[in-house]
Amino acid sequence: MASAESRSQRVGFVGAGRMAEAIAQGLIRAGKVEAKQVLASAPTDRNLCHFRALGCQTTHSNQEVLQSCSLVIFATKPHILPAVLAEVAPVVTLEHILVSVAAGVSLSTIEKLLPAGTSVFRVSPNLPCVVQEGAMVLARGCHASSEEASLLQNLLEACGQCEEVPEAYVDIHTGLSGSGVAFPSLCCRCVYSLRPWLKAPSRWACPVAWPTALLPRRCWGQPRCYSRKGDTRPSCGRMCSHRLVPPSMGSTPWSRVA
Numbered sequence: 318m319a320s321a322e323s324r325s326q327r328v329g330f331v332g333a334g335r336m337a338e339a340i341a342q343g344l345i346r347a348g349k350v351e352a353k354q355v356l357a358s359a360p361t362d363r364n365l366c367h368f369r370a371l372g373c374q375t376t377h378s379n380q381e382v383l384q385s386c387s388l389v390i391f392a393t394k395p396h397i398l399p400a401v402l403a404e405v406a407p408v409v410t411l412e413h414i415l416v417s418v419a420a421g422v423s424l425s426t427i428e429k430l431l432p433a434g435t436s437v438f439r440v441s442p443n444l445p446c447v448v449q450e451g452a453m454v455l456a457r458g459c460h461a462s463s464e465e466a467s468l469l470q471n472l473l474e475a476c477g478q479c480e481e482v483p484e485a486y487v488d489i490h491t492g493l494s495g496s497g498v499a500f501p502s503l504c505c506r507c508v509y510s511l512r513p514w515l516k517a518p519s520r521w522a523c524p525v526a527w528p529t530a531l532l533p534r535r536c537w538g539q540p541r542c543y544s545r546k547g548d549t550r551p552s553c554g555r556m557c558s559h560r561l562v563p564p565s566m567g568s569t570p571w572s573r574v575a
Contacts, residue, residue, distance in 0.1 A: 326354055328472075329386030330368075331379050331401060333359040336418055336442060337392035338367050343446040343476030345371060358382045383408045388416070388469075390440075395419040402430040409435055414465050416440055416455075420491045424458045424484055436461040438469055441490040442476065451477025456484040 328350050330337045337357065344350050352372030358379050359365050365375040376382065382389055383405050393401050398419045409415070409432050416438045417427055427437050437458035445451045453473055457466050466481055473479040482490075 326350075327386040327388075328355050329382035329389040330355070330357040330392055331382050331389060331405070332392035332394075332397075333357045333364040333368055333375070334392060334394075335444065336446075337390065338364070338371075339444050339447040339451075340390065340392070340418075340442060340473075340476055341368065341371065341373065343449055343451065344472065346447075347449055347475030349472055349475040356382050356385050379405050380408050383413065387412055388414045388472075390416045390418060392418050395422050398422050399426070399430060402427060406431055411435070414438070414461075414469065416469065418442055421488065424456065428458055428460070434460050436465050438466070439484060439487050440469075440473065441487050442473070446476035449475065449477055451479075452490075453477060453479040454482045454487055454490045455479060456482060456487050 328341075328344065330341060341355055341357070345352050345355070353374065355368070355371070355373040356376065357365060357368040357373055358376045358381065360377060368375050379401060391398060391401065398417065399422075411432075411434055414436045415427075415431070418440050420441070422439075424437055424439055427439075428435065431437065435458075438455055438461055439458075440453055440455045442453045443451055446453070451473075453476070455466070455469060455473065470479050470481060
């Protein structure tokens with residue numbers, strides 16, 4: 318087991334899919350953590366190879382991630398998360414800060430599966446985290462302190478904009494995040510022209526207190542994220558995201574259907 322000092326300097330990922338990789342790349346590129354301080358786990362090497370390419374440490378043991386890192390991000394599919402939490406619960410301590418990015422799994426559900434007093438957060442990120450253009454919200458559990466929330470928010474702001482909100486707002490943001498790639502023909506100039514409309518919370522049926530700055534950022538981060546693939550639109554010559562392939566079992570396919 319790692320020492321307390323080394324654990325506090327490391328970031329762990331349980332689940333090594335697309336969202337975990339995006340957050341890890343954002344943190345590393347922003348200099349918040351070194352690649353060698355990141356430890357990711359997954360049952361197979363299919364996704365772990367991407368973490369190894371970044372210079373990160375990998376393992377097939379979820380419990381090893383908890384034993385080596387104080388801050389652990391659970392980036393599994395929502396239907397898998399309860400089983401994963403039950404598996405790692407014996408090695409969870411009060412020193413851990415546990416963060417879930419699983420859509421639709423409530424803080425109360427997570428807390429029931431972990432030892433009493435565990436600091437738990439829910440975060441709704443999006444793929445532009447990889448280019449530091451993410452738009453994220455976080456909600457804290459009943460045992461998480463303000464200091465821990467500030468620490469996590471400061472860390473995630475390396476991946477883009479991050480705002481703390483009540484838990485009810487997380488599901489709203491998850492729906493918007495899943496819909497962000499449902500406009501495959503939008504280019505950078507087109508998204509920019511929509512900014513006044515995006516800033517009107519009433520048109521999104523959002524609460525008045527919603528951090529509306531996240532709405533336009535939620536859309537214009539996508540073109541920058543996927544411009545790395547070299548896609549362009551003939552109409553304006555700018556980079557676009559029209560070749561995005563949505564992840565399976567996430568919120569994106571449902572949003573595209575809607």
